[in-house]
Amino acid sequence: MTPRIKICGLRDAKTAAAAARLGADAIGLVFYPPSPRNVDAVVARAICGALPPFVTSVGLFVDADPALVRAVLDQVPLDLLQFHGDEAPDYCRAFGRPYMKAVRVKHDVNLLEYAARYADARGLLVDAFVDGVPGGTGAAFDWRLLPPGLPLPLVLSGGLDPDNVAAAVAQVRPWAVDVSSGVEARRGVKDLARIAAFIQAVRAASIE
Numbered sequence: 680m681t682p683r684i685k686i687c688g689l690r691d692a693k694t695a696a697a698a699a700r701l702g703a704d705a706i707g708l709v710f711y712p713p714s715p716r717n718v719d720a721v722v723a724r725a726i727c728g729a730l731p732p733f734v735t736s737v738g739l740f741v742d743a744d745p746a747l748v749r750a751v752l753d754q755v756p757l758d759l760l761q762f763h764g765d766e767a768p769d770y771c772r773a774f775g776r777p778y779m780k781a782v783r784v785k786h787d788v789n790l791l792e793y794a795a796r797y798a799d800a801r802g803l804l805v806d807a808f809v810d811g812v813p814g815g816t817g818a819a820f821d822w823r824l825l826p827p828g829l830p831l832p833l834v835l836s837g838g839l840d841p842d843n844v845a846a847a848v849a850q851v852r853p854w855a856v857d858v859s860s861g862v863e864a865r866r867g868v869k870d871l872a873r874i875a876a877f878i879q880a881v882r883a884a885s886i887e
């Protein structure tokens with residue numbers, strides 16, 4: 680099985696459409712003002728409008744005021760929400776939309792416990808823990824910390840790039856992979872050649 684591929688942090692419609700043409704299954708839109716990849720609802724709506732059918736639009740939030748999430752949902756046709764902060768299960772459910780919960784992995788994290796707490800999530804996204812920064816850091820973590828038998832689809836992220844993603848897929852066998860920094864020319868600026876190389880590397884990494 681080839682893992683689904685999410686390219687996160689798109690900031691313009693042309694690049695998002697190109698990423699979809701290259702084979703991205705999902706596009707991530709960051710609604711987190713401190714991020715260099717932050718977009719507003721107007722830009723996000725234009726990006727969603729440029730996507731072909733069967734490409735999923737994912738809205739990323741970090742401990743956002745619920746009013747902000749609702750305002751975005753009123754304006755942008757998001758397919759899936761990604762909660763990348765310390766949001767409680769009730770918060771994640773409150774919007775009545777499919778969501779995935781991000782967990783920042785360090786040695787003492789209990790992912791089975793997380794999967795039980797967020798049992799209605801569509802997936803558990805695992806990212807590297809970096810003190811003081813919620814995500815999008817380009818840092819990887821030790822994939823051996825991931826336990827077998829997680830009951831939710833696993834989305835692997837954190838420091839993935841065209842050079843390491845094949846090894847990650849072979850070792851972890853995730854449902855999907857998610858990348859931001861690793862397909863950028865510089866912070867916040869996507870590089871189509873790196874996106875193409877990343878997608879090719881995922882496809883070449885076979886899973887029986």
Ligand SMILES: O=C(O)c1ccccc1N[C@@H]1O[C@H](COP(=O)(O)O)[C@@H](O)[C@H]1O
Nearest residue numbers: 687714814815816817836837838859860
């Ligand atoms: O992309 C961001 O700027 C971002 C900001 C705040 C939280 C999460 C963010 N991105 C997500 O972080 C992971 C890992 O990204 P990277 O490939 O290591 O740069 C990924 O899930 C992004 O969706």
